Amino acid sequence: MVVLPVRFERSPRLHAMLSEAPHAVGTRVVVQGKRGPEVATVRGEAGDPDPQARYGSVLRAATPEDLARWDELHRQGEDLKWLLRARARERGLPVKIVALEFTLDESLVTVSYSAEDRIELGGLIGDLRGHTRARVNFAAVGPREQAQIIGTLGACGRGNCSSTHLQEFAPVSIRMARDQQLPLNPEKLSGPCGRLLCCLQFEHGMYLELLRDLPRKNARVCHTESGACGKVTKLHPLAGTVDVQTDQGLLAGVPAQALTRVTDPAGGKGRRSEADAAET
Known part of the structure; x- marks a missing residue:
């Protein structure tokens, strides 16, 4: 027995499935997951199973009949999605039907669905x-899950992270934008889902490292060559430089x-500590 990483159509997340035999990357297989039999795609090489882990299972390589049936169910799901959207409008229900997915x-x-x-x-x-005649299960999803299911373009012009490669939704805070010296403009910092950009977390650790070598914003400093002293007004972590406002x-x-x-009256030296970097 081997473990295969597989991916379902509406999510980039990889799921480990137990298989009696390895399958080549890109092979479409029928798997038995929590919801029932579904079609997924193998996205990695086979590995050894962990005796302590619980896995779904790969039932077989998908046959042409499986794939034809899967495509038909996908079309049926799309038709029913639009039907439910129309019925929801008729009833005045404040709900957004995001997707319908059948088991094989x-x-x-x-x-x-999404609802406030x-x-x-x-x-x-x-x-x-x-x-x-299928059993119906309604599953509420949040804004990031909607973007993951529907798929859209990010500000970079590429597919949004949640639907292309993210394996989990890590917490994102406005503090990350401050550390990266980004303007705190909600329109610039929000993704298609309306929440803070997931990509803010990707380089945050690097920025914290760079900020440790810079003085704090508003710290009092003196230029060693000109002797001019003033207050730090802006940090440029990637360049390793700062802007200083002096009397001149x-x-x-x-x-x-x-x-x-320059030592301040409170006894500090204007040096940036790890705690300072987290509070910029």
Whole structure:
């Protein structure tokens, strides 16, 4: 037995599945997961199973009949998605139907939806009963899950991270934007989902390392060559420089090594500590 990483169509997350035999990367297989039999794609090399872990299972390589059936269920799900959206509008329900997904044996249909408040979905279940005998499961999803399922373009022009490669949604805070010296403009810092950009977390650790070699913002410093002293007004972590406002004017792009920290009245030296970097 081997373990294969597989990926489902609507998510980039890899799921470990137990298989009796290895399958080549890119092979579409039928797997038995939590919801039932589904079609997935092998996305990595086979590995050894962990005796302590629990796995789903790879049932077989998908046959042409499996794939044809899977495509038909996908089309049926798309049609029913639009039907439910229309029925929700007719009933005045404040809900967004994001996706409908069948299992390969059509025993279960999962309806992913988004709503601000708790709503009664019994009427929509009744609407589905007239089109499928599958058991209906409604699953509430958040903004990031919506972007993952639907897929969209990010500010970089590429597919959004949540639908292309993210394996989990790590916490993202406005503090990360401050550490990266980004303007705190909600429109610039928000992704298509309306939440803070997931990519803010990717380089955050690097920025914290760079900031430790820079003086704090508003710290009092003196330029070793000119002797001019002033207050740090802006940090440039990637360049390793800062801007200093002196009585004579602005010194822009001064290397941190060319500055001397001035002891402040409270006893500090204007040097940036790890705690300071986390509070910029």
